[in-house]
Amino acid sequence: MKHLTLLTGASRGMGLSMARQLLSAGHTVLCISRTSVPELDAHARHVGATVLQWAHDLADSGSLNGKLEGWLKDSQAEAPWASATLINNAGVIPQIAPLSEIAADDLARALRVGLEAPMQVTAAFLRATEGWKAPRKVLNISSGLGRKAMASQAAYCAAKAGMDHFTRSLALDEALKPQGAKVCSLAPGVIDTGMQEQLRAAPAEAFPDKASFVGLKTGGSLTSPDDAAARIIAFLARPDFGANPVADVRD
Template structure:
C-alpha cells in the first residue's frame, strides 16, 4: 500500500508520514521543503517532491510528471492525506490582504480538490482509494478573524459529502478534524493579535493547561482510523469523538 501526504515536512503531516512509514507503507511527501530526518530514517520508503501547493500552475504541471504521475497510477490500494494548510490571513473582513486570501484559498481548498480528482481518476475495484481531508473545528464553528481558514475547511467538508454521494464503489472519503494539535500552527494562533482573533485567550489556556494533543498521538489515531474498516462510514468526522 502507498500513500501521498501533503505538508509532510513538519507538524501533523510529518507525524502522519512517519506513522505510515513505520507501518511499512510507501509514502510520497509533497511540500515546499523536504523532511531530511524522515528521508534518512526511511531511505527506501519515502519519496519527496518539492512543490508549492499554493501555486496552481506548479501543482497542475506536477500531476502530469514523474514521480507524482507514476505514484498516482501505481497498482494496489492507496491513500491520499490532504494535510497541508495555512492559518493566515487572520484578520477581520475588510482588512485582509488580497494576496493572502488567494494563497490560502489555493493551499487550503483548491490543492486538495486537484489532488483528490487526480487520485480518484486512477482508482478502480482492484485499486481502492481512500482520501482524508484534514479538516478543523473551524469548519463547523465560526471564529471571528478566521473567515478565510474556516471557509476553506468547510469547503473540504462539503466536498467529502458530495463525493460520498456519488457512491464510487472503490473510493472512501472523510473530512476529518484531528482536534487541537501541539504544532507550529498553534504557536501561530497564540501569536495572533486579540483584536483580530478574540478567541486567542482560549488557545493560550489550552497550551498553558497542557491540553493540546501531541502530533504523534493524533497521527497514530488518524492512521488507525484511515486503515480501519470503519473509515468512510462518516464523511465528516472529528477524530476525538471517533477515539
C-alpha cells in the same frame, strides 16, 4: 504487498509525524510540501520503506496535476499497489484579523492551499487510479473551525467548511462507482503545532478568542503532533472508514 500513501504538508508538525509513522516496511509515502526533510529519507532507509519528496507550493496546485497523474499511472504499471491512500493535510492561516484587513494575496493563498489544492490533488488522484482494483481512500484533514465560526478566521473557517462539504459531495460521487474510493473529512482535535503558536501570538485586539487558545496551551489540553498522527492513522485503518464522510477523530 506494496502500499502507497500520498501526503501533503508533510514537512512539519502533524504532517511530519504522519509521514514518519506511515513509513514502514513495504510502504511508499509520496510527500508533497514546499520543502523536503532529510530526516525522512534517513528514517525510510532505517525501516526499509520508500519515501519520495516533491517540493511544490500547493498555492499552485493545478501545475501539479499532470506530474502526479503520470507518476501514479507509471508506478502502477511497474507493479500494482495493494492499496492507495491520499491524505490532504496541508493548510495555512492567513493574517489573523477581520476579513476587511487581510491582504488580497494572503486571502487568495489561504483559499488555494486550504481548499483548491485538496480538490485539485484529489481529482488528479482519482482520475489516475480510477481503474485500479486496489482499495483507495481519501482522507481530508479538516478542523473544528470548519464547523464552528470564529472571528478573525474567515478564510480558514471557509476553507475547512468547504473541505467538509466537497467531501460530502465526493462521497456521493464515489458511492455510485463499482469500486469507488472511500472518503472522509476528519477533524483531528486541538494539536500543539505552529498554527496554534500563530493563534496564541496574535494581537488580542485583532483576535477576540486569543485567550481561549492560550488557555488550551497552559491548561495542557493540546495533543502532541505524534499522538494526533497516531490517532489519525488508526482512524484511517478502521473498517468503517468512509461510512461518515465528515467525522471527528474524537468520536
